[in-house]
Amino acid sequence: MNTEKLISTIQKIGAKIEEEKAFLTELDNVIGDGDHGINLARGFGEVEKKLGTLADKEPGDVLKTVGMTLVSTVGGASGPLYGTGFMKMGAALKGKADITVPDFLAGLQSAIEGIMQRGRSTKGEKTMLDAMIPAKEAIEAKWAETQDAKAAFAAGVAAAWEGVEFTKTIAATKGRASYLGERSIGHQDPGATSFTMVLEIAAGEV
């Protein structure tokens, strides 16, 4: 994936978030502070304004700018978390003009590590990591087996949705939902859901 394709993919991600804004916010109303969709949509709206100026940048720099914009404009936990994720992925892709599947996997791994550190969190705490980590592992496994990018990303999206389902079965121990403790069981995590939507759009562009 080159810069041009990356920029159009990010535009589609922004459009998807805007479309799902009410749904994501509703999920967050139940176990959080009810701002996830609104906040992410505001951030991606600001990202959209910057994308036009990035056509001559390498993909890693585009991702870094996306991350920094999200940090400055989201206003909720998804700002520092998605922001750190995009910035770390951008740093991992430094110098690459075209992102291959192994490049993407290395970038995703960096993003996961960055988000774990920023949120002081790990898998199984009812967060976006419960979708991200299985998705990364599934893409990696399918890619190793088939060398087929489309199949690998499809496996990643399926694993991410399974991760979202898994978040319904556990109590939150990080984030605003952790204040609900056991009462958060039965509800899916908004961050895991939005990440899966983002990955699904990216998968459609591979």
Add this chain to the structure above:
Amino acid sequence: MVGLVIVSHSSKLAEGVVDLARMMAKTAPMAAAGGLEDGSFGTSFEKISNAIDAVYSDDGVILLMDMGSAVMTAEMVIESMEGRKLAMADCPVAEGAVTAAVGSEAGASLEEILADLEQVGTLKKL
């Protein structure tokens, strides 16, 4: 004097904590960074950056945060200001602000105030 920045999702909470601490320490440099630019709930990278600038000196600035994105956004602002003397305190915001403001006004160093703030969370009220 060490500066203090109160980071909260709520502008009223941040400003209220500054007012509360001000009762005990009239001259301590304190700034509130609560809510988003439009007044809604959230934490703003820009508001936190501006609040630090407003109270910064070579003595440094301590940030007290409420929860979640307030902590993470404050951390990212600090990372963006490399070379400055900045620290986050892990303590209850209201009680911590009073402790820190009194310490600042008395001329305590950033390290001394941070050590005091570590005790704030363990103080029992009843």
